[in-house]
Amino acid sequence: MSLNLDQFKASFFQEGFTNLDRMEQLVIRLEDDPGNSASIQAIFRVCHSLKGSAGTFGFTEVTTFAHALETLLDEVRQGNRRINDELITQLLLSTDVMRNLLQSLEAGEVPNTIESESVIAALGQMSRTDDSCNAKNDVADAWHIDFYPHNDFLQTGNDPALLLRELGRLGQLQLTLQVSEIPAWEGINPELSWLAWTIELQGKSIKKEAITEIFEWVDTECDLEVVNANPSESHSPIDLHEGEVNLANGDATATTSATSTAAKKQRMMRVNAEKIDLLLDYSGEINIAKDMLNTLFLDLKLNKVIPPHELRRFEDRLDMLHESSRGLQNEVMSVRMQPMTLMFDQFPRIVRDLSRKVKKRVNLKISGATTVIDKDMIDLLMDPLVQLIRNALDHGLEIPEVRKSRGKPEEGLLRIAAYQEHGFVHFEIEDDGNGLSKRKLLEKATRMGLINPDAPLNDRAIDHLIFAQGLSTADELTQISGRGVGMDIVKDRIEEIGGFIDIKSKEGKGTTFHIRLPMSMSLLEGQVVNIAKQTYIIPLIAMLESVALEGGQYHHNRPLISEYQWRNEKIKILNLRKAFHLSQLLGSSPRPVLLIVDGKEYGPMGIIVDDLLEQKSIIVKSLQRNFIDIPWVSGSAILGNGEVTLILDCANVIRNAFKSLQLHNEGAGI
């Protein structure tokens, strides 16, 4: 019977990449704690597992490489090789090589083996040296055994139970069932094996040979790993994450363990992310239908068309629908939410590599890795965050000698934090390095014609100049972060996903970037407003405050941009009717409201609307995908009355207004 393995390839690649990420984290951990034998055992197991599964698919480039790496790792775990900087570097390089190999294979390309062969040669060279000690671990009281039968194990007439029974005669067994994925009942071939085990065997002076003998006659039908569980007295389990759920990239992975904790016993299954998107779409449609029903209900109530008792029944059913649709939406959204761990776990490696390149010492502090955010946002955030880290290492932190001369610790601080507050996700990237020179920023911005030297800027506005295209205060161009390339892109990326970036910097003390993001790009908390009888939505994330105005305080014919005294500062306010060329004939609103919004580089700005309507959670529909990209519109939504409403991108509305004012003034020769 032949088995079509293609259907399993996607899972193999996904698990492969996840395992390599895990291996990388373990190596970083090993560098920090070289005495932790559990780390090296775990790295070995990851490598071995990858070798075995790659072998199943005939990916010889991966198996060959993993085998060479395994040989070196075996020496390390047997205590025959020192864990030093060279070894750690080689192990990290090996994860890169295997990742590249997997990427090529996943893309259906023939992998370029020049790199892998050169690293294999280096691994071999390492294996031939530093083998002065020659520990013998062939007899032990405790053995850790990984037993992974291949899919066809049962078909070849073997039964794991017989082997485990034999193994039990050598000592006391403790089995943990390992199931990476429970197959679907439909279409299952019951003869294919999908169970695997990790086994702790304890007894007195058990020979490794005795164990391998039991499995000798099935060695081509399974992956077997027999490891001294106690080579240096300690064997503690590795717990990299709060749960095992997060190791898979984007998808939940099932782990069933007969002896594991309740958390590990959660039933899980893989779900295609597109199906979740579809569910979210349907959930959004149900919400819209529910809102429409509610509007209908209010109409019926107002017009007294239905008898009161029928109206109450209608209302009860509507409440039930409301509860269910809200529950559905919350649950679907929660499925899309992923912890930052997926992203944050990559930072130690990035910081390690970069800090070595720029010869700086870094104390990396990461917090809030369990903060959750929409998975799509994680993918889009990675590049901007990495760029900020690069900048902090390259331009922010000083080299140890300079820090010492400035009375700072030689090791610079780089703090990366994530947290949730007021329904938004916040990131902070802080360094205690050089800080920005406001004088240099002003000089360069003036030279580039970005600012008017006669118009004074406050500290925040000066710091924000760093986000201007092509502007940098760095004296030298470097390969790490470039010069003036990146910060404008970082800002654009953050804004594209509906977020805000702020900066606070003090020369000589350091710089902190603060990013504020919605938890999801699909769901938005918005304020519905009325402007000249048109309805728009303003994202709550952009709003700082609302101020009720007296009708007399505002006239709809006031200039496009004017000034307003807000608390202790004079801010600019924007006449949206003029900006949107809406009818000026409707007269002023009797109860206008001034919304103070974050105008990004323009600071707090006022937007006057005719009326505030409701605040609600909105499923965002992309205009760009369905029609065209309009810069000042971030999307659209359907309201309860069926009306399609535009969601305003306040920062771009403001930018457009200033731009058109500038053009107008230039045209008028002002």
Added chain:
Amino acid sequence: MQYFLLDDVINIGKLTTLKNALQQLIEQQQAVTIDASKVERIDTAALQLLALFVQTLKNNNIHVTWQQPSEPFITMVNLLALHSLLDIHHG
């Protein structure tokens, strides 16, 4: 409630018959009691299929009850650490 009696000997050679019988139980969408009192010999392949059956019903929120599992049956479940997948008491 449906009732299903397991044969005294179930092994890989009987998987097709077992799978068809379990398939019918799944289609009924009703709680199932599995009587394992007569089981004298069962192999890993059969236990693996029963585990998948139990998990499939659980995913559909259908309850499975075990009735008097025999000693040989429990011994095999213990040996293979299949309690949680079979939803059976750790004996």
